[in-house]
Amino acid sequence: MKNRIFAGVPSEELAGYANAVVDGTTIHVSGTTGRDPVSGVFPEDAVEQARNCLAAIDSSLQRAGASLANAVVCRVYVVDLASAAAVTPVLGEVFREIRPTNTLLICQIPAAGAKVEIEITASTAS
Structure with a gap:
């Protein structure tokens, strides 16, 4: 059964998706952008956006009974090479001991002002 x-x-209803889906021992967290959680505005800095993405993802994982420590796949989408270079050390800080697989793609992100979007697949199994 999927949880x-x-x-x-609003985009969850508009686009017909869930922020996260727990399917057995696997947790799939939708692509998450880095809006400031208080103001709802995207910081100018890709590093801050990445930190906001990861904090929001960790919150979703915690609601599913896990955390970033349970990550097995990390997909990162950035708008340019400068953002990729800025975000990579943040990923290293967070995932240094966890070591999920990682894909980093340069692409257009449909939210105006977004420089980073991160998607995580995690496991509830130890």
Whole structure:
């Protein structure tokens, strides 16, 4: 049975998706952008956006009974090479001991002002 976790953002209903889905021992967290959690505005800095993405993802994982320590796959989408270079050390800080697989893609992100979007697959198994 799949358990769906919602963040309560309008795009979930509009686009018909859940923020996270728990399927057995696997947790799939949707691509998450780095809006400031208080103001709702994207910081100019890709590093801050990445930190906001990871904090929001960790919150979703905690609601599913896990944390970033349970990550097995990390997919990172950035808008340019400068953002990729800025975000890579943040990923290293967070995942240095965890070591999930990682893909970093340069692409267009549909949210105006977003420089980073991160998607995580995690496991509830130890």
